[in-house]
Amino acid sequence: MATSNDPDLPALLGGTPVCSSETSEWPICDEALQQRFSELIKSGDWGRYHGEYVTELEDRLRSLYQLTNMQLVSSGTVAMELALRGLRVAPGDHVLMSAYDFKANFVNVVQLEAIPILIDIDEADGQLDVEKIAAAATDNTKAIIVSHLHGGLVDLSRVRSIAEELEIAVIEDCCQLSSCACDGSTVVGSQADVSILSFGGSKLLTSGRGGAVLTNRDDIAQRIKTYCQRGNLAYPLSEMQAAVLGPQYDSLSQRHRQRQECVDAIRRGATKHQGLKPFSCRENAVADYYKLGFWYDSQQFEGMSREQFCEAMKAEGIPIDVGFPALHRIHSKRRFQCVEELPVADRAHEQIVVLHHPFLLGAAPAAQQFFLALDKLTRHARILSQP
Numbered sequence: 001m002a003t004s005n006d007p008d009l010p011a012l013l014g015g016t017p018v019c020s021s022e023t024s025e026w027p028i029c030d031e032a033l034q035q036r037f038s039e040l041i042k043s044g045d046w047g048r049y050h051g052e053y054v055t056e057l058e059d060r061l062r063s064l065y066q067l068t069n070m071q072l073v074s075s076g077t078v079a080m081e082l083a084l085r086g087l088r089v090a091p092g093d094h095v096l097m098s099a100y101d102f103k104a105n106f107v108n109v110v111q112l113e114a115i116p117i118l119i120d121i122d123e124a125d126g127q128l129d130v131e132k133i134a135a136a137a138t139d140n141t142k143a144i145i146v147s148h149l150h151g152g153l154v155d156l157s158r159v160r161s162i163a164e165e166l167e168i169a170v171i172e173d174c175c176q177l178s179s180c181a182c183d184g185s186t187v188v189g190s191q192a193d194v195s196i197l198s199f200g201g202s203k204l205l206t207s208g209r210g211g212a213v214l215t216n217r218d219d220i221a222q223r224i225k226t227y228c229q230r231g232n233l234a235y236p237l238s239e240m241q242a243a244v245l246g247p248q249y250d251s252l253s254q255r256h257r258q259r260q261e262c263v264d265a266i267r268r269g270a271t272k273h274q275g276l277k278p279f280s281c282r283e284n285a286v287a288d289y290y291k292l293g294f295w296y297d298s299q300q301f302e303g304m305s306r307e308q309f310c311e312a313m314k315a316e317g318i319p320i321d322v323g324f325p326a327l328h329r330i331h332s333k334r335r336f337q338c339v340e341e342l343p344v345a346d347r348a349h350e351q352i353v354v355l356h357h358p359f360l361l362g363a364a365p366a367a368q369q370f371f372l373a374l375d376k377l378t379r380h381a382r383i384l385s386q387p
């Protein structure tokens with residue numbers, strides 16, 4: 001009988017965790033950030049509405065994304081609302097989107113009394129299935145929302161050419177990416193009619209809350225500006241929030257490399273594991289990893305449910321959770337339409353798990369820990385799958 005000193009025993013059964021939960025602490029307050037916080041205290045800038053840090057962040061984003069218009073806002077959720085308003089999405093308009101997406105995107109469309117038209121996802125990379133866009137469009141279609149999720153990237157060039165033919169606008173949701181993500185030589189977020197970013201508390205770059213709307217189209221930018229202006233700004237990002245983002249942009253490339261190294265090692269190692277298949281990313285494209293998505297197959301783990309699997313991995317110190325619910329599975333049929341069945345999104349609702357980004361900063365050694373934990377769970381799957 002195994003004892004608690006048995007290195008093979010899963011932590012959930014009394015064994016020692018593979019790694020400590022400290023490996024996944026977030027956010028990281030490194031020296032540069034600590035210095036920025038002290039500067040804020042000394043100068044009193046932490047209490048200001050607007051100042052040099054806001055201007056610096058706006059300039060930085062305009063230059064990174066090579067876009068002329070930039071509005072910093074209070075969240076990615078607000079940024080999506082503003083993007084839809086900037087495109088004049090109105091009651092009765094159709095907005096195409098993936099059936100597997102962030103819930104607030106769906107709610108934003110519904111709040112404008114427009115109708116989300118849900119499209120299935122692609123099995124290999126878990127992203128919106130681009131080849132299904134044209135069939136979902138009607139004369140009422142105004143726009144398509146394209147979200148890059150869990151370490152995958154939608155082929156935006158392809159989306160743009162389809163959207164141009166259909167004469168609809170493209171909104172690109174880059175809330176799960178930083179400016180390190182690129183497609184060929186283009187920074188992801190710079191090709192759509194409007195793009196949105198998030199600086200929420202768990203994001204790759206965080207100010208607790210925050211976001212941005214980016215566009216090259218002056219008409220969209222003007223409408224957004226007007227909507228935000230209520231004699232006072234309705235959804236601003238503060239000077240203090242902008243200040244803490246600067247040093248994080250400075251360390252972004254290095255952290256991106258660490259995450260990429262870990263993901264590459266996980267993708268290589270996962271080829272030996274039938275039950276856990278990481279999302280792929282297209283050739284010549286470099287995603288970023290707010291989360292890394294996987295398809296989880298409980299059959300390969302003696303019927304261990306996805307929730308049991310996540311609980312057992314978390315006990316090992318590996319921060320993994322279930323993915324989003326599919327939108328058609330949690331919303332009333334009155335709220336959306338779809339032109340065909342959504343079998344892959346149905347599977348996503350039951351089978352996607354996501355590994356959170358702070359763990360990926362452990363680079364290749366973290367990937368080794370990941371597989372140590374996975375091997376333990378595989379060997380003890382029968383007992384771990386007991387209700």
Ligand SMILES: Cc1ncc(COP(=O)(O)O)c(C=O)c1O
Pocket residue numbers: 074075076077078102104105147148149173175176197198199200209210211
């Ligand atoms: C894909 C996607 N879109 C939008 C958002 C909304 O961002 P925020 O939390 O800043 O409102 C999130 C947040 O996790 C997201 O993952």
